[in-house]
Every structure is written in C-alpha cells, then in structure tokens.
C-alpha cells in the first residue's frame with residue numbers, strides 16, 4: 001500500500017483554507033423574497049410551532065431534528081493525546097461532524113463544553129435534547145464518560161452514544177470476528193489481552209464478552225499493569241468488573257502466549273518482544289490514535305504470522321470508529337429511534353464483518369492501489385466503500401425495530417436500501433473514484449509551471465497522495481525557495497525538478513520540433529528559443545518523448561495562449577478533433593459542458609464529434625452519458641439559424657449509430673429538469689441530460705463562469721480530449737485543488 005505522507009504544515013493549511021475550519025451550514029429552503037421570509041419566519045413559522053406544540057412527534061416532519069446529531073466533547077481524552085481541553089478538541093469534533101455528513105448524510109454540529117464536571121455536562125446535554133435526533137459523545141475520558149452516558153440515556157428519549165466506547169467496540173468486534181475466522185480460532189477459546197482500561201477499552205471488552213469471549217480468558221491492563229482481583233491502585237468500578245483472577249502483573253507477562261492483543265491506550269505501549277511472545281497466528285489491533293501501540297512494520301518484523309490492524313488510514317485494516325458511528329446513527333435516525341441498543345451495535349458489527357467477506361468493487365480496490373480480497377490484509381471494509389451506506393444502516397434499523405426502540409418503523413426495507421443508495425452526493429464518489437484510479441495509474445506527471453506556488457503545492461500533494469512521481473519544470477533554487485515559503489521546504493527532495501537549461505534530451509527535442517515547424521515559418525533560432533525558454537513547449541516535448549506520462553499547465557497564462565504553444569508539439573486544434581469538456585459539480589449533480597476550450601463556432605458535424613468525445617469523458621468518469629444539444633429553442637421553436645445547427649447535430653448522430661443517448665435541440669431547463677422534459681414525451685433521453693453540448697465557446701464560457709460565480713459550483717476542467725497524450729490545461733484562477741484535480745484527470749486519461 002502506498003503511504004500518503006502528510007506534513008504538519010499541510011495539516012494546518014487544510015484547516016485554514018478556504019475558510020477556517022471544516023464545515024459551514026447552508027439553507028435548504030429558498031430565502032429570497034418577502035414571501036419566503038413570511039413563510040420561514042414570522043408569521044408562517046407560527047404554524048409548525050403550534051403543530052409541534054399540539055403533537056410533539058411532528059417535530060420530525062417540520063424541523064431538522066430527525067437528521068441532526070450533536071457531537072459533544074469536553075476534550076478530556078482527545079484521540080490518544082490526553083486532556084487538552086474543550087477548545088483544543090474542536091478540530092476533532094468538527095472532523096467527526098464532517099464524517100457524519102460525508103459518509104451518511106447526517107447533519108452534525110460540534111459542541112465543546114468547557115467543564116470536567118459530569119453533572120454540568122449531563123445538565124447541558126439534557127437541555128439540548130429538543131434540538132437533536134441523537135447525541136454523539138466524543139473524547140470524554142473514563143470513568144466520567146460512563147457516568148455521563150448512563151445518566152443521559154436515562155434522561156433522554158433520543159439515542160445517546162459515546163463513540164469512543166461503542167463505536168470502537170463495534171468495529172473492533174467486526175474486525176475480530178474476521179481475524180479469528182482467518183486464524184482458525186474461536187472467540188470462546190482465545191486469550192485476549194486488552195491494553196487501555198478507559199472508554200474504548202472497557203466497552204470493547206464488554207461487547208466481546210457479550211459475543212462469547214470468556215471472562216477468565218481476558219486480561220485488561222492500564223498504566224499500572226494488569227487489572228487483577230484485589231488490586232487497589234488506580235481502580236474504579238468499571239475496571240473492577242473486568243479484574244482477572246491471575247498472578248500476571250505486567251503487560252509483558254500477560255502477552256506471553258496471548259492470541260489477541262487489543263490496544264486502546266497510547267503510542268508505543270507494546271514492544272516487539274511482547275509480540276514475539278504471543279501464540280501462533282496472533283491478532284494485534286493497535287488502535288491508539290494518531291500513533292498505534294506498535295506499528296505494523298514492527299509487529300510483522302518479529303511475527304510474520306500476525307494479523308495486524310491500526311486506527312489509521314495509511315495502513316491496511318483500519319479499525320476505526322469512522323466505520324460505525326455514521327451508519328449506526330443513520331439507521332437509528334431513520335427509525336426515529338429512542339436509543340441505540342446492544343442489538344443494534346451487534347447487528348452493525350456483524351454486517352461490517354460480512355461485508356468484508358464479499359467481493360470488493362473495483363473502485364474501492366483502486367482507492368487502495370491493490371486488490372482487496374478477504375484475508376490478513378483485508379479483514380474489515382475500508383471507509384470509502386460505497387456499499388457501507390446501504391448495507392449497514394438497514395441492519396441497524398432492523399435490529400432497532402426488532403427490539404422495540406423504533407418510533408417510526410420502516411415498512412419497506414428494500415425501498416429503504418434504494419433510498420440510501422441515492423442519498424449520497426455522487427460527486428464525492430466520482431472524485432474518490434478518479435483519485436483512486438490515479439493512484440493505481442502511478443503516472444509521472446509533468447507540472448509545467450514550477451515557478452507558481454499553487455502548482456508546486458499541487459505537485460507535492462499529487463506525489464504525497466501516492467499518485468506517482470511529480471516532475472516540476474523550473475529552476476531548482478527557485479522551486480526550493482517557493483516551497484520553503486509555503487512551509488513545504490522538505491518536499492524539494494521528493495519532487496523531481498526538471499530544468500530545460502540542463503536537459504540531456506534537448507537535441508532530440510529541438511530536432512522533433514524543427515521537423516514539425518520548419519515549414520510553418522519557424523527557423524532554427526525560433527526553435528531553440530521555444531524549446532529552451534518556453535516551459536509549455538518544453539513540457540509538451542517531454543511528454544511527446546515519453547519523459548512523463550501526463551502534463552498539467554495553464555495556471556499562469558490564458559488557456560488560448562497555452563493551447564497555441566501546445567499545438568507546436570501536439571495536434572490539439574479543432575481540425576484535429578480536440579475538444580474541451582468541463583465538469584460542473586453542484587448540489588449533488590454532475591453536468592459536463594462541451595466544447596469549452598477548442599472549437600469556437602462548431603458546425604453540426606463538429607457538434608456531433610464533440611458529443612462523442614464528451615460521452616467518452618463521461619464514461620471515464622463513471623457516468624452513463626445522456627447528451628443534450630442545447631440552445632435557446634426546443635425542437636424547432638423558435639425558428640433560428642443558430643439553433644438549427646443544434647438540431648442538425650442530433651441528426652448527424654442518427655446516421656452514426658452511437659452507443660449513447662442524445663437529443664436536441666432543447667433549452668437547458670428541458671435538458672436538466674424532468675418535469676420540463678416531460679412536456680416533450682417523444683424526447684429520447686431516459687432522464688435529465690448529464691452532457692450539454694453548447695452552440696459556441698462563448699456560451700460555454702458564460703454558463704460555466706455564471707455557475708461558478710453565482711451558484712458556487714465546483715468546476716473541473718476544461719478536460720482536453722481527442723489529443724494523443726494526456727494534457728490538461730487549468731485556468732489562471734485555479735486553486736491548488738483545481739490543479740491537483742487536473743493532474744488526476746491527466747493521470748486517469750479521462751480525456
């Protein structure tokens with residue numbers, strides 16, 4: 001597995017830009033007119049107020065309560081970093097809120113409470129009850145967390161769930177079911193050593209005992225060593241419940257001959273010697289974050305037969321509660337649950353364990369750059385598995401209904417599964433998919449504009465995300481200074497800086513260029529100047545000679561200018577069949593627009609070709625193409641010469657037997673809006689179009705910039721297609737992320 005390296009500077013920048021923090025709140029209803037205001041606020045809002053006062057359960061119909069979770073912490077056990085206070089816990093809590101949204105479309109907000117007094121926390125959270133559909137307690141240390149959770153469960157009629165306890169326990173149980181299956185052992189027989197008798201540790205052992213682990217086979221340790229019967233130092237009632245009748249006193253002694261080690265303690269708590277002393281085929285879950293009790297490299301160096309998992313994303317087998325809390329809450333919220341009970345947790349663990357045994361979709365495998373099949377390095381699904389959202393919540397919801405905690409049971413579970421499938425924003429999975437493919441492609445990417453800090457940051461991100469080698473065209477000294485200025489000084493050793501002035505291929509490049517341009521008015525002096533001084537031409541020459549697999553440029557000069565230079569080396573003109581396709585991502589929808597780069601005023605035949613090239617890009621992005629030739633007229637009205645060519649393009653395709661849907665001409669609303677399209681029952685599109693072929697460059701430029709400026713749409717492109725090698729031209733206003741996305745497009749050969 002390629003490790004994704006991140007630096008402290010990158011982590012800070014990620015949190016700083018584009019705005020401080022990791023999320024914002026947006027309105028889901030219009031708030032534009034006087035009428036909207038009257039409905040949303042006074043007087044209209046009085047109506048749902050009265051309805052809820054009369055029938056409290058309608059709060060789930062008229063407010064966000066039913067899809068809203070509070071992530072609450074006081075910062076006393078932030079990951080494995082200890083008690084750093086409420087304020088310092090905010091990045092983690094914002095992160096959990098974002099994970100809720102990203103993985104299960106649950107709205108979550110973080111609330112940091114500045115107190116270590118359990119009664120104050122209980123009182124504060126209890127009072128928040130009306131606002132939320134569920135309470136996720138996070139990073140509150142033991143033993144206070146047990147008191148707080150227990151009391152809130154009694155006081156509140158919505159799920160109260162301490163993630164570090166039960167989220168961790170569920171994922172640990174899921175992983176252990178599979179790890180034991182692989183090592184041929186039974187939970188009833190194995191000797192388990194658990195290090196860390198806090199929130200996570202106590203809950204893990206409790207759940208495993210519910211699932212069959214025997215009390216006498218389990219040893220729990222904390223900072224004072226083994227928790228044995230009769231120990232008095234550092235004890236509490238929750239630890240006492242797991243005290244073992246044993247002569248063992250240290251973790252080291254306990255580990256000898258153990259089948260399973262579970263770590264929810266702190267970095268480096270386990271030594272290679274301890275691992276060496278374990279039984280055959282040992283299972284080691286070193287789950288402390290951000291650094292595990294022992295690294296997989298260290299454990300496997302002494303025990304090749306070990307099955308090892310950690311809490312981190314950059315090793316195989318990530319046993320982390322991110323696999324649990326989003327889906328447990330999704331299932332619980334969807335039945336308006338009063339609680340998340342043990343049956344729901346066990347159902348979640350079993351469903352996760354089962355999913356890991358099933359065949360893995362390609363896009364998931366690609367995200368990890370290797371084949372994933374049930375085995376020692378794949379005992380638990382990966383967080384980006386798109387099947388989680390529609391397999392885990394139904395299992396949780398069903399268990400909740402079977403055990404009577406559902407206020408609103410789901411009658412049609414199959415329909416529920418379908419609704420979950422379409423619930424997630426497809427843009428995230430498309431971006432995830434192409435990033436994954438880029439990782440698998442391992443393309444050497446040429447970044448032509450090595451003098452631009454955004455380009456340099458994108459190049460570093462490309463390489464550090466494990467996508468392949470970043471080749472940066474520029475002067476080493478200049479690259480170093482600019483990287484240092486952005487806090488990425490150490491990256492200069494990782495990137496390959498290529499400088500035209502000392503390229504050993506220059507003679508071959510010049511001769512290639514001379515052959516292409518000699519009859520185009522260029523003399524040898526011009527060739528010398530272009531090849532050695534123009535980084536766009538030089539980079540294109542590198543690509544043409546196979547000294548890189550893809551090229552990204554255009555962040556510093558206008559695209560028309562860059563295209564002119566690229567054309568010295570490649571055939572990338574309209575007459576060569578080149579086309580620019582731009583992807584617009586907005587509100588969970590993706591629409592491609594073409595031609596956004598090459599053709600200025602395409603004729604019907606060109607438009608048909610643009611449709612064909614765009615359909616190919618769509619398929620490369622994982623979309624089934626539906627092309628609309630758009631104009632200001634729909635199917636012949638109003639009559640206009642300018643619109644006629646769009647209808648004609650559709651007829652050109654009729655004669656070509658293409659394998660995708662297309663139709664036109666039509667206005668954009670007919671193309672994108674089901675109801676508007678229904679006015680034309682003969683329309684051959686089976687759903688809203690996802691490719692809009694526009695009449696001219698200016699229409700595409702205007703529409704894209706409008707969407708970007710007015711609606712805040714994400715724009716990827718223009719993706720250059722129809723050229724023999726992957727070249728992507730980004731815009732002068734591109735952000736680091738935009739440039740990285742273009743590199744990813746080039747790496748995946750989307751164009």
Ligand SMILES: NC(=O)C1=CN([C@@H]2O[C@H](COP(=O)(O)OP(=O)(O)OC[C@H]3O[C@@H](n4cnc5c(N)ncnc54)[C@H](OP(=O)(O)O)[C@@H]3O)[C@@H](O)[C@H]2O)C=CC1
Nearest residue numbers: 079080142196197198199200222223264288289311320321
């Ligand atoms: N992978 C995952 O999904 C999750 C991982 N975790 C990780 O588990 C760890 C504990 O979290 P949490 O339970 O919330 O914290 P708590 O503060 O509630 O508990 C910490 C426990 O770990 C013990 N401990 C700390 N250091 C050591 C050590 N060197 N050797 C033995 N025991 C030690 C403490 O012992 P004592 O009682 O003597 O003070 C205490 O019992 C953290 O690293 C956290 O990141 C937590 C949740 C989820």
Ligand SMILES: CC(=O)C(=O)O
Nearest residue numbers: 079080164289320321
């Ligand atoms: C993952 C998590 O919740 C923790 O480490 O605390």
Ligand SMILES: [Mg+2]
Nearest residue numbers: 079138139164
């Ligand atoms: Mg936590």
